[in-house]
Amino acid sequence: MTYPSPPNPQAYYEQVWQLALQIPYGRVATYGQIAQMIPAPAGIDLDEYTAFSPRWVGSAMAACPNDVPWQRVINSQGKISKRPGAEKQRQLLEAEEIVFVKDKIDLKVYQWRGPGAEDTPRQARLL
DNA sequence: CGCTTGACCGGAA
DNA sequence: ATTCCGGCCAAGC
Numbered sequence: 816m817t818y819p820s821p822p823n824p825q826a827y828y829e830q831v832w833q834l835a836l837q838i839p840y841g842r843v844a845t846y847g848q849i850a851q852m853i854p855a856p857a858g859i860d861l862d863e864y865t866a867f868s869p870r871w872v873g874s875a876m877a878a879c880p881n882d883v884p885w886q887r888v889i890n891s892q893g894k895i896s897k898r899p900g901a902e903k904q905r906q907l908l909e910a911e912e913i914v915f916v917k918d919k920i921d922l923k924v925y926q927w928r929g930p931g932a933e934d935t936p937r938q939a940r941l942l
Numbered sequence: 943c944g945c946t947t948g949a950c951c952g953g954a955a
Numbered sequence: 956a957t958t959c960c961g962g963c964c965a966a967g968c
Contacts, residue, residue, distance in 0.1 A: 818948080819964040846950055866962045869950040877949055888949080896949050904949090 818867050822856050824874070831875035834930065838887040841911045841937065842927040843920060845891045846872040852929065887927075893920040 821827035830853045838844050850868035855861055872888070873896075879885050886907040895901045895918070905915065913925055924937050 817961095817963050818950085819962075820966095821964090824965085847952095850950090863962070866951080867964090870948075870962090871950090873949045875949095885949085890949080891951060898949055900949085 818870050819863070820874070821871050822858060824871075827853070827856065827871055828875035828878060831872050832879055832883050835876070835879065835883050835885065835888055837930050838884060838927045841913060841925070843887050843889050843893075843908070843913070843922070843925050844927045845889060845922070846870075846876075847891050848926070849888060889920065893922045894918055 831849055834849050834852055835844070846869040849872045850864075853868070855864035855868075869891075876883075876885050876888050886904045889904075890896050895904050908920070909915065913920055
């Protein structure tokens with residue numbers, strides 16, 4: 816696997832962290848979702864941005880400050896990507912009353928709508 | 943200097 | 956459901 820980096824990684828990462836800080840307790844966002852909330856840096860082709868920005872978000876989360884709720888950012892499948900610390904991430908999310916089914920979170924129930932969006936009540940249980 | 947390795951995603955096979 | 960592929964940069968060893 817190989818991929819480019821943002822023109823200014825530090826500046827891009829800070830935008831990622833800024834958004835991650837706004838994800839409420841008990842909600843999750845996907846890497847791609849965060850990426851879409853950030854405009855493509857100047858000079859970056861839109862197709863290229865669409866292709867790589869989710870990875871840039873991943874890189875940003877790998878280096879995030881301690882005050883960022885990194886556990887609330889997961890992949891587009893509603894799962895936690897395999898890596899050291901994944902177990903800890905799941906524990907933190909379960910502590911936020913988020914339910915896992917087969918290692919997967921139901922994004923229709925728990926996905927954050929975005930900055931400024933009103934939170935809708937989560938369904939307590941799906942039977 | 944030359945590999946190797948990334949907290950991704952959507953579409954194709 | 957599952958695996959494979961393109962995208963083609965930069966830090967670390």
